[in-house]
Amino acid sequence: MIRTQTILSIFLSGALLASCSAGGENPGYEYAPEMVHSVAYDAQSENPIYASGYTNQLPVEGAIAIGKYTYPLTNTPEGYAEAATKIQNPFTFTPKEISGEGKKIYLTYCAVCHGEAGDGQGHLVQIEKFPAPPSYFTPDLMSKPDGQRYHTIMYGKGMMGSYATQIDHRERWLVLEYIKGLQTEQLAKGGTN
Amino acid sequence: MRVYFCSVKSKIAMSNCRNGFKIIFLLFALASILPFKAHAYNPTESFDDLSKPEIAARVEEGKKLFKANCAACHKVEGKLLGPGLADVWTQWETQERLIKWVHNSQEMINSGDAQATKLFNEYNKLVMPPFPQLSNEQVVSILEYYVQAEQKKLFDAKPAGGDAAAKPDGAIGGEAAGDSTPNKWILITIIGVLAIVAFTLYSVTSKLDRLVQEKTTGEIGEEGSLASRILNKKLLGAIAIIGIVFLGYNIVRGAIDLGRSQGYAPEQPIKFSHALHAGQNKIDCQYCHSGAEKSRHAVIPSVAVCMNCHKYVQEGPKFGNKEISKIYEYSGWDPESSTFKNAPKPIQWVKIHNLPDYVYFNHSQHVKVGGIECQTCHGNVQEMEVVQQFAPLSMGWCINCHRQTDVQFANNDYYSIFEKYHEEIKKGERSGVTVNDIGGTECAKCHY
Numbered sequence: 001m002i003r004t005q006t007i008l009s010i011f012l013s014g015a016l017l018a019s020c021s022a023g024g025e026n027p028g029y030e031y032a033p034e035m036v037h038s039v040a041y042d043a044q045s046e047n048p049i050y051a052s053g054y055t056n057q058l059p060v061e062g063a064i065a066i067g068k069y070t071y072p073l074t075n076t077p078e079g080y081a082e083a084a085t086k087i088q089n090p091f092t093f094t095p096k097e098i099s100g101e102g103k104k105i106y107l108t109y110c111a112v113c114h115g116e117a118g119d120g121q122g123h124l125v126q127i128e129k130f131p132a133p134p135s136y137f138t139p140d141l142m143s144k145p146d147g148q149r150y151h152t153i154m155y156g157k158g159m160m161g162s163y164a165t166q167i168d169h170r171e172r173w174l175v176l177e178y179i180k181g182l183q184t185e186q187l188a189k190g191g192t193n
Numbered sequence: 194m195r196v197y198f199c200s201v202k203s204k205i206a207m208s209n210c211r212n213g214f215k216i217i218f219l220l221f222a223l224a225s226i227l228p229f230k231a232h233a234y235n236p237t238e239s240f241d242d243l244s245k246p247e248i249a250a251r252v253e254e255g256k257k258l259f260k261a262n263c264a265a266c267h268k269v270e271g272k273l274l275g276p277g278l279a280d281v282w283t284q285w286e287t288q289e290r291l292i293k294w295v296h297n298s299q300e301m302i303n304s305g306d307a308q309a310t311k312l313f314n315e316y317n318k319l320v321m322p323p324f325p326q327l328s329n330e331q332v333v334s335i336l337e338y339y340v341q342a343e344q345k346k347l348f349d350a351k352p353a354g355g356d357a358a359a360k361p362d363g364a365i366g367g368e369a370a371g372d373s374t375p376n377k378w379i380l381i382t383i384i385g386v387l388a389i390v391a392f393t394l395y396s397v398t399s400k401l402d403r404l405v406q407e408k409t410t411g412e413i414g415e416e417g418s419l420a421s422r423i424l425n426k427k428l429l430g431a432i433a434i435i436g437i438v439f440l441g442y443n444i445v446r447g448a449i450d451l452g453r454s455q456g457y458a459p460e461q462p463i464k465f466s467h468a469l470h471a472g473q474n475k476i477d478c479q480y481c482h483s484g485a486e487k488s489r490h491a492v493i494p495s496v497a498v499c500m501n502c503h504k505y506v507q508e509g510p511k512f513g514n515k516e517i518s519k520i521y522e523y524s525g526w527d528p529e530s531s532t533f534k535n536a537p538k539p540i541q542w543v544k545i546h547n548l549p550d551y552v553y554f555n556h557s558q559h560v561k562v563g564g565i566e567c568q569t570c571h572g573n574v575q576e577m578e579v580v581q582q583f584a585p586l587s588m589g590w591c592i593n594c595h596r597q598t599d600v601q602f603a604n605n606d607y608y609s610i611f612e613k614y615h616e617e618i619k620k621g622e623r624s625g626v627t628v629n630d631i632g633g634t635e636c637a638k639c640h641y
Contacts, residue, residue: 021447022454022582030452036549044493046541054539077318108477123475130505131264131273140322158265158274161501184335 034168069169075155080148087147089173102178105171110179117184131159136179137186149176248338255339258331261326269343272531274503275316278340289359290333297323449587454551458581459543463519464512471575478567478574479560486561489554493542496524504531545582546571552588553639563600569574595633599625 022028030036041047047055064070073079073086093102113122125132134141143150153172156162167175242247243249266274285291285308294301294309298321301309301479307617357464386433469505470476479485484492499520507528508514521528525535536621567574572583602618602625609615611631617623632638 019452022457024457025459027454027457027459028450028452032452035551036452038550043490077304077320079364108479109483111478112480124502128475129474130268130502132260133265156501159505161504162497163501165495165497166480168487 011156025035032079071164073151079155080151080157083147084145085147087150087174089146089150091170091173093174097174098177098181100182101171105167105175106178109167110175113160118163118179118186133158133160136183141184142187146176149179226521228279243342251334251338252342254331255334255336256342258327259335259339262327263335266319266321269340274319274531275321276312277547278336279344280339282336288333291336292329294321295323295332299323341474374584377581453585453587454545454547455582455585456543458579459545462540463523464516464579466509466578467574467580468576468578482567485556485567487557489556491556491560496520498541500526545580546586548586551640553641562597562605591639592634595628598628600628600631602626615622 041049041055043056045052045055050057059065073083107116111122113120113130113133114136115121115125120132121137122130124130127161136142150172151157152160153163153167153176155164163172243252263278267276267278269277270279271277282291285294287558290308298313300307302313364377401516470481471478481494482491482496483494483498484490503517503520504526508518510515520526522535523538523540525533525537527534559570560567568585572581574580574583600608602611602614608626608631611626614623614630618626629632
């Protein structure tokens with residue numbers, strides 16, 4: 001009988017150890033958790049020290065991080081009107097940057113609604129999940145001042161939300177240059193629609 | 194017959210609707226007395242009959258124009274940026290005034306028109322762009338023919354097609370969950386049946402053996418107890434060997450898996466489906482995880498990123514508005530008034546991929562410089578209803594990849610300083626450069 005118990009316990013302990021593996025809700029066991037988990041608070045972790053409970057804090061109002069840009073206009077119709085003359089592209093991009101990085105940004109953030117060609121027929125529009133944005137090739141958008149385009153990425157317009165958190169200052173101008181490229185191409189092809 | 198549906202979504206729409214009912218009632222009362230055209234803005238015919246080609250054509254025209262010009266700001270039922278168009282025509286005294294508004298709303302407001310100004314103020318002074326290109330007939334096609342057809346749900350055949358398209362993807366999760374369990378039970382049953390068969394065969398043969406022995410020697414074989422028969426030395430030995438192999442395998446596997454969490458798939462506070470967003474809707478991974486190219490962290494998107502689309506998309510294909518209303522709760526968005534009027538609170542997502550604190554990993558290095566696909570390390574997330582950890586994230590796994598993967602050396606400014614390698618590639622002495630060749634397996638690369 002002792003032998004039976006030995007054999008059984010061999011199987012049981014094997015089965016027990018197998019349960020160390022993770023799956024579903026079970027993250028599994030860890031070895032030396034003190035070394036695994038950061039003592040310092042991670043950027044997106046909870047934080048008991050701040051009243052808000054976040055580790056990520058907003059900068060103090062008016063603070064500008066080194067090398068960063070603050071947009072001077074407000075999210076109002078007046079701001080939008082001012083943007084037409086006040087906001088200019090401070091960068092000069094090479095064609096390689098525009099067709100490489102610029103296109104990448106466009107395809108990541110814009111094309112899903114505005115369409116790869118810029119005609120406002122992105123995938124989400126085609127599967128009728130989201131209303132169609134205007135085509136870039138309408139007379140109105142063809143002649144839209146740069147500053148107002150920038151303002152739109154910054155604060156959104158109509159159903160479009162703000163992309164300020166996803167696309168930074170330089171990228172905004174870069175993707176705008178790419179869109180301009182699409183529009184020039186369209187003009188060459190046969191004008192507006 | 195004209196039928197109107199009250200949109201319960203907004204109070205404003207409700208009151209409009211009630212006005213609408215009053216007007217209709219009056220119209221009917223008048224119409225029953227004499228064939229009287231009550232006011233200019235009263236469609237005298239019913240547009241339900243899509244089988245009439247001239248009606249169908251105008252509805253189709255209206256639908257097309259609506260999608261191209263109006264849908265970005267208006268829905269038929271319920272308000273979006275502007276009011277719902279379902280009963281908009283009942284609010285304007287004459288058709289001409291509504292058409293004037295559509296053609297140039299700002300002009301109308303500037304001319305001091307009371308109704309226009311009121312509407313403008315009611316919708317947060319959002320400027321409706323002028324649409325001078327639409328002819329009067331086209332405006333009527335949109336606001337009467339199409340909007341009525343939509344209201345009466347004459348397009349029901351179409352959305353059904355949309356549902357069918359959505360279904361296969363919705364079923365992914367169910368199938369996947371259903372797949373593993375029956376397989377497991379089938380396996381267990383087969384093993385059970387085989388064990389019973391083996392045991393019966395064993396007892397039959399031993400019984401036959403005894404009978405043969407009895408016949409040949411004339412002695413009655415020793416039957417013995419069941420236990421003693423099972424626990425004979427040969428069998429015990431075999432069981433012990435199987436046991437040791439089983440135990441050994443599990444000890445090794447358990448020890449290896451310790452702290453790795455491969456396969457961990459916790460339930461998240463919002464049942465966000467990557468299969469729907471990244472798979473079916475084809476939204477780029479970096480649309481939300483926009484840090485992947487720029488920083489060490491791929492970043493869990495802020496709820497503002499959700500709201501880019503979910504101000505508009507208020508119902509999902511699987512859970513209706515149950516899960517999406519959680520986003521509104523977290524972001525403080527009030528869909529009734531279309532403003533962020535409540536206090537936002539953070540969504541406490543459960544972290545799945547967790548590298549130990551003593552390992553440095555940088556997303557931008559891999560995604561931007563290395564050009565590695567997200568799926569290489571995270572698996573086919575675009576097919577996962579619930580995200581699970583795909584890779585073991587072990588050191589061996591990292592090192593293997595660093596040894597085997599060729600760095601994208603060509604046209605990559607980041608690696609321009611490795612002049613010797615570039616020269617060797619040019620001369621044809623070297624076919625490629627692995628991460629290992631440029632120091633990618635040095636301890637201090639990741640542990641410092």
